[in-house]
Amino acid sequence: MKAFIFDLDGVIVDTVQYHYESWVKLASSLGFQLNPIIQEKLKGISRMASLDLVLAQGGITATPEQKVEYAKQKNDWYLESLSSVNDNVVLPGVKEFLISTKEAKLKMAIGSASKNAKTILAKTSIYKSFDTIKDGNDVKNSKPDPEVFLKAAKSLKVKPSEAVVFEDSEKGIIAAKAGGFMCVGIGSSDVLTDADIVMEDLTHISAEMIVRLLS
C-alpha cells in the first residue's frame, strides 16, 4: 500500500449539511419543499447532477440558462454558509488519522466532486497535509465515474491497486471500485454496501490498522 485518497465532503470535512440546506433553500425559492429522502442521493455527485435531481423532485423543467442560474444561486448560498468556517469543520479523528498516515509513509490526496474543495481546505490547518488535490475542476466525468480518483493516483504516481479510497457516498464507492481501488466506506454499513470495509468515522483508527485490515 502506497497511498490514501480521501473524498472531502463527509470524510474530511463536515459540509454535507451546508450543501443540503442550500438545496432546501433553492427548492423553497422555486416553490416546493425538498423531501429529505433525497439527501443520501445528493452525496458525492456534481453540482449540476444534484440540481437535476432536485428539479426532478419538484417536477420543474428548466432551460439550460435557468439551470446555470439556479446552480449559481445554490453555490452562492453554500459559500455564504461557509463564510465563518475554520478547523471547526474538520471531522472528528481526521487530524490524528492524517498524522498516522504520514507516519506510515503513505502519500495523501483529495479526490472530491466539489469545485469548492480548495476554497474549503484553505480555511483549515490541514490544507498542506495533502500531496495533491483533485476536484470537480479537474474532471469531465463525475462520480460514479472513477476519473477523479484515477487522476489523484496518477498525480501521486501510484497504481489504483496500491491506493485506498475513503468515501462517504454510494456513488463515490462505486467510482473507487470501478477504478480498481480498495475502498473504506465512512458512515453506515447499511448504506455503503459495496465498500471493502466500513467505519463510522475516522476516530480510534490509524493508517496502520487500515493497511492491516485490507491486506
Ligand code: B16
Ligand atoms: P460543489 P465530495 C461533493 O463533494 C458533495 O458530496 C456533493 O454533495 C456536491 O454536490 C459536490 O461535491 C459538488 O460540490 O457544488 O461544491 O462543486 O463528497 O465529492 O467531496
Ligand code: MG
Ligand atoms: Mg463525500
